[in-house]
Amino acid sequence: MSQLVRHARLLGAQTRLSLLVAMQYRWDFVLDGVMSIFWTITALVPLYLVFQERPVIAGWTYGEALVVIGWFTLLDAILKGAINPSLTTVIEHIRKGTLDFVLLKPADAQFLVSTARFRPWNALGALAALAVFVYAFRELGTAPGALEVLTALVMLAAGLLVLYSLWILVVSVAFRAVRIDNLRYLFQAIFDAARWPASVFKGVVSFVFTFVIPLALMTTYPSRALLGTLRTEQLVGGVVGALLFAALARVVWLRSIRTYASASS
Amino acid sequence: MRALRALPTLLRIGVSSAVAYRAEMLVWVLTTTMPLIMLPLWHAVAEEAPIRGFGQARFTAYFLAAFVVRQVVGAWASWTINYEVRTGALNARLLRPIHPVWAYATEAVASIPMRAALALPVGIAAFVITGGSHVADTPWAWAMIPLALAGAWGITFGAHVVVGAMSLWMHQSIKVMDVWSAGFFVFSGYLVPVALFPEWLRWLPAWMPFVYQLGFPVDLMTGALSFEEAARQLALQWAWVAVITLLASVLWKRGLRRYGAFGG
Numbered sequence: 001m002s003q004l005v006r007h008a009r010l011l012g013a014q015t016r017l018s019l020l021v022a023m024q025y026r027w028d029f030v031l032d033g034v035m036s037i038f039w040t041i042t043a044l045v046p047l048y049l050v051f052q053e054r055p056v057i058a059g060w061t062y063g064e065a066l067v068v069i070g071w072f073t074l075l076d077a078i079l080k081g082a083i084n085p086s087l088t089t090v091i092e093h094i095r096k097g098t099l100d101f102v103l104l105k106p107a108d109a110q111f112l113v114s115t116a117r118f119r120p121w122n123a124l125g126a127l128a129a130l131a132v133f134v135y136a137f138r139e140l141g142t143a144p145g146a147l148e149v150l151t152a153l154v155m156l157a158a159g160l161l162v163l164y165s166l167w168i169l170v171v172s173v174a175f176r177a178v179r180i181d182n183l184r185y186l187f188q189a190i191f192d193a194a195r196w197p198a199s200v201f202k203g204v205v206s207f208v209f210t211f212v213i214p215l216a217l218m219t220t221y222p223s224r225a226l227l228g229t230l231r232t233e234q235l236v237g238g239v240v241g242a243l244l245f246a247a248l249a250r251v252v253w254l255r256s257i258r259t260y261a262s263a264s265s
Numbered sequence: 266m267r268a269l270r271a272l273p274t275l276l277r278i279g280v281s282s283a284v285a286y287r288a289e290m291l292v293w294v295l296t297t298t299m300p301l302i303m304l305p306l307w308h309a310v311a312e313e314a315p316i317r318g319f320g321q322a323r324f325t326a327y328f329l330a331a332f333v334v335r336q337v338v339g340a341w342a343s344w345t346i347n348y349e350v351r352t353g354a355l356n357a358r359l360l361r362p363i364h365p366v367w368a369y370a371t372e373a374v375a376s377i378p379m380r381a382a383l384a385l386p387v388g389i390a391a392f393v394i395t396g397g398s399h400v401a402d403t404p405w406a407w408a409m410i411p412l413a414l415a416g417a418w419g420i421t422f423g424a425h426v427v428v429g430a431m432s433l434w435m436h437q438s439i440k441v442m443d444v445w446s447a448g449f450f451v452f453s454g455y456l457v458p459v460a461l462f463p464e465w466l467r468w469l470p471a472w473m474p475f476v477y478q479l480g481f482p483v484d485l486m487t488g489a490l491s492f493e494e495a496a497r498q499l500a501l502q503w504a505w506v507a508v509i510t511l512l513a514s515v516l517w518k519r520g521l522r523r524y525g526a527f528g529g
Contacts, residue, residue: 031440038447046456050306052463053316058309182292189296196302200309 010107011115018085018118032121036077040128043069043195058199065197066136067226070129071156071219072195075163077125079191083167085117087184091174094260103257110168110253144226151235152225158242159218163191165242165249166213172249172256194219214241268367275368279375287379294383297335300328303456317461323487326399327458329391330483335455336384337377337414338478340422342369343442346429350524351436359521366426366517373422401488409495413482416502420478423509430513433520448473454480460489474509477502 022028047069051062060068090113093099103109137143144152170183190213193201198216201209209215221238224230283290307324310316315323346369349355358365392400401407424445431438450456453475462470470476481498484490490498 028440035440035443035447038444042447042450042456045451046303046306049457049461049463050310053461054310057306182289182296185296186292189298192299193302196306200305202305202308205305 007107007111010111014115015118019120021117022120029121029124032119033124036122036125036128039076040069040073040125040132043072044132058197060197060199061140063136063140064223064227066132066139067223068197068219069195070132070136071159071222073132074126074129074156075159075194075218076191077122077129078160079163079188080125081119081122083163084184084188085119086114087167087171087187089113089116090171091183094174099260103260109257110250113171114164114168144228148226148228151230152222155217155222155225155230155235155238158238159222161242162214162217162245165245168249168253172252175256175260191215191218197223214245217241268363271363271367272371275363275371276375279372280378282372283376283379290376290379291383293339294336294380297332297339299450299455300331300335304328319458319461322395323399326391326395326487327483329387329394330486331455331479333384333388333391334414334417334479334482334486336380338418338421338482339376339380340373340418340425342366342373342422342425343428343432344439345369345372346426347432347437347439350429350432355524366513369426369429370422373418399487399489401486403488403492405492406485406488406490406495409499410482410485413485413499413502416499416506417478417482419506420474420502420509423506423513424474426513427509427516430516430520433517433524449475449478452476453478454483460484471501474505477505 044066047062047065050057051065055061057065090099093102093113102112105112167187170187174183193209194215198206198209198220210217217238221230221234224234304324307319307328308321311319311321311324315321319327346355349358355365358368361368401410425442428438428442428445431441452459452470452473454470459467459470459476459480470480477498481502484498485495
């Protein structure tokens with residue numbers, strides 16, 4: 001229990017530090033805000049144009065596909081605001097050999113690197129996501145019930161867990177291939193595919209995006225939950241899958257740490 | 266003149282560094298997956314019937330060509346310039362008897378063979394999958410393709426130098442490049458072929474530089490343009506190259522005058 005309190009206090013301290021850094025760059029607030037609107041539009045425009053041609057695509061209507069974009073925008077904001085900055089920091093640590101200092105600290109290293117840096121301005125992306133949700137449900141002419149929202153939140157938690165675990169796996173790769181400091185762009189590029197409902201993808205790609213890099217779990221399942229079309233086995237499968245993914249990531253992380261031979265010694 | 270004499274050496278250095286960091290290069294190539302993400306969506310749209318002349322095969326040809334063009338016209342000078350302004354590495358460049366922009370340009374050009382080699386399999390795959398039905402088949406088109414690719418590269422690189430030169434004023438101009446990228450995403454035909462824009466919006470991309478960075482070369486390669494149309498677009502493209510080059514050289518010159526060398 002005291003462990004939990006200690007880590008919570010650590011999280012508070014790290015977040016405060018990130019906030020202080022962010023306050024120094026107030027202009028970024030405006031620019032990041034404008035950019036998150038821009039990127040949301042780039043995700044919406046193709047969808048809008050596509051649905052001008054057909055009322056239903058791969059079993060999804062315009063309003064339903066908008067819900068997926070909403071989740072995508074939200075997760076994208078979390079990715080850019082909480083996950084990418086830490087990823088950049090760890091890779092920099094590994095390259096310079098300063099990770100040693102992190103490992104020496106008397107707290108769990110995975111926890112420390114995961115909370116190293118946040119970019120709070122990206123929270124604006126969450127507002128953009130909210131706007132997309134409102135637009136989507138106006139388009140559908142309904143509103144989600146309490147149960148739907150609850151299951152959607154469970155699926156969101158599962159999706160986030162998968163996203164975070166993927167990130168830990170990417171960092172583990174960086175322990176071996178140090179020179180790849182553009183890994184985070186690759187991560188972003190793969191995640192970009194999560195903007196469409198999973199049924200758009202066919203064959204091998206569909207298999208990969210469901211089981212290997214479970215993008216379907218991140219945006220399609222929460223959307224289905226919110227729309228009330230998620231089947232029970234999908235809910236259970238999603239949660240169990242996410243937990244397995246997290247366990248795998250933890251094991252790989254611990255093994256990587258053990259084989260890590262510092263850059264400075 | 267001096268620049269011309271140094272050019273072969275600069276290119277050789279560029280190619281060596283592209284080969285040395287090939288793993289990094291491969292990751293960069295893999296990050297431009299957007300056309301491959303758009304393709305399944307458009308396939309789903311055209312599943313039952315083609316829309317406005319675009320069937321599944323044409324979408325495949327279009328987006329795989331877009332992927333190849335994006336590789337060949339790549340540039341990243343704005344990042345390099347921003348970094349060098351911030352760290353003061355630009356000072357060393359300025360001491361050399363050759364204009365820094367030449368160095369950035371040769372660095373980008375020298376990576377093209379490596380990138381082309383990585384993109385080639387995709388091009389061949391496109392040809393095989395579509396059975397060669399959507400490939401330019403006239404000699405004039407093939408004569409124009411290198412010019413169109415060079416023009417596309419010129420616009421991309423010029424925009425990077427313009428944004429890079431802005432960092433001489435504002436210390437950090439990377440976010441401006443993000444705005445340009447957002448424009449490129451929507452209006453270049455990268456996500457949606459410009460021909461599929463709604464009627465009331467179609468005039469807009471033609472007056473922006475973005476479509477000449479990608480959409481025009483792709484249309485040319487997939488044999489979608491008549492000779493008159495292609496010639497007209499090629500002229501417009503090179504007009505943009507001229508405008509952006511002029512802007513870049515003015516900004517660079519004026520920016521240097523107020524550049525106060527960091528880390529001096």
